[in-house]
Amino acid sequence: MRVDLFDFELPQERIALRPVRPRDAARMLVVRGQDAPFEDRGVRDLPALLEPGDVLVFNDTRVIPAQLEGRRASGEAKIGATLHKRVDLRRWQAFIRNAKRVKEGDQLVFGGGVTAIAEERHSDGSMTLLFEGDEPVEVLLDRAGSMPLPPYIAQKRGIDEQDLADYQTMFAKEDGAVAAPTASLHFTPELIEAIDARGIKRETLTLHVGAGTFLPVKADDTEDHQMHSEFGRISQEAADRLNLARAGGSRIIAVGTTALRLLESAACDDGTIQPFAGDTDIFITPGYRFKGVDGLMTNFHLPKSTLVMLVSALMGRERMMAAYQHAIREQYRFYSYGDSSLLLP
Structure with a gap:
């Protein structure tokens, strides 16, 4: 596919240079199937938007001063x-x-x-x-x-002590990432308590996000783009629990594109998730058939990036382009320190 199909104009003032406080006060755009209206909600609404038994899958990688x-x-x-x-x-x-x-x-x-x-x-x-x-x-x-903030933030202001906390998720445990799994930045102990009270389950995996996540797609066609590989791990125990939940009719919701990419790397054609330990360079574009996930919570991504292609594969390109235009009109905050979206195909 042509890369310019995933381009859009983003006003510079929509790029968030600091996160909101508290973290779970961020806004969240809910995008469902083709005919459903967009819903302007907040991250704190997440428990009510999911069903008991659904599983949120978090990435527990920790950003190093890379x-x-x-x-x-x-x-x-x-x-x-x-x-x-x-x-x-x-x-x-x-x-x-x-x-x-x-x-x-x-x-x-x-x-x-x-x-x-x-x-x-x-x-x-x-x-x-x-x-x-x-x-x-x-x-x-x-x-x-020092903390490796994304270029669209680092070019606009200096990196400071506050970023040491702001650019690390509450789940961070396994050293190795050079970029945060930013969808998880919105979570707080209070939000987790509400998620648990709702009966929503939680699981973790590890994908060490590489600097390649910030690189623009320089090719004119997606066929000519080479993804950088990243190391990931899913334990046997986590895979077993995810498969049991899916067999019981529950949905697997990836928190972030990093969690989604690893789940899809580990999933068989029948949707069974296998334990995983190794590199993945999976590149998801429209036409891809999802096997391991049923939904995605993610921030708003850069024009013509592989992550815009990924969310377009999940929801449909025209649907996501419309969602991004809605987010710009409604003044959502974009990128790593910005607001969130919940994508439920």
């Missing part, structure tokens, strides 16, 4: 590195700013005495960085790194 600023050891050339994906205990794949100044074998010097060797350069422009020393890489990142 943004590094430094220079080449052999010169004054300033470079930036955004870690993308762990390779092994000491190596990470990273996107490099000012990459033309970096050669394979160069030593890079970051803050706090943290150094890394630029190893292999990849076809997508990223490089593998080997972090030097004996301390765990997580310790080095805590010393030298």
Whole structure:
């Protein structure tokens, strides 16, 4: 499909630079089947919008301070590195700013005495960085790194201490993401209490979101776009509980596109969800037949992004384009710190 079919005009003032407080005070646009009117609701309405027995599936990945600023050891050339994906205990794949100044074998010097060797350069422009020393890489990142806010926020204001809390979900447990699963940013202990009281079940999985989630689709056709792979895990126990709920007639509602992508990666043609541990580069576009999920809670995404294509696959392209125009007219807040939507095909 042509990528420009997923384009739309978004006024800059609709991009949220800070989250609302409290988190569950965000608005939520409910989008159902083709003939149903759009519903302007709030995130706090979520328990009433779902049925007892439905299962909300959250991503428990934790964002690490994966943004590094430094220079080449052999010169004054300033470079930036955004870690993308762990390779092994000491190596990470990273996107490099000012990459033309970096050669394979160069030593890079970051803050706090943290150094890394630029190893292999990849076809997508990223490089593998080997972090030097004996301390765990997580310790080095805590010393030298900063929170990797999306470019559409970082370009408009500085990253500060508040972002350390704001850009982390209440479910964050497993270190490894370089971007937050932002649909889960709306949840609070009070909202979870209301969800539990309603009889709605909860499940968690892990997908370490990579920096590739921020990259624009540069191809003119979706067939020519290559997704970056990300590591995910679904336990046997979680898969068993999800399958039992589905067999009993309950719906599986993914909280965020990251949870949805992993569930679909793990789902068989008959809808059975298998345990999963490995990389996924699943790319969901209109025409895809969903197997593992029955609905999605998600924020509003960038024009021509793979995530707009994903929600269009779930609800229909024309339906989602109409929903986004409604959201713009009604002054919903967009992107990572913005409002939410509940998509129920």
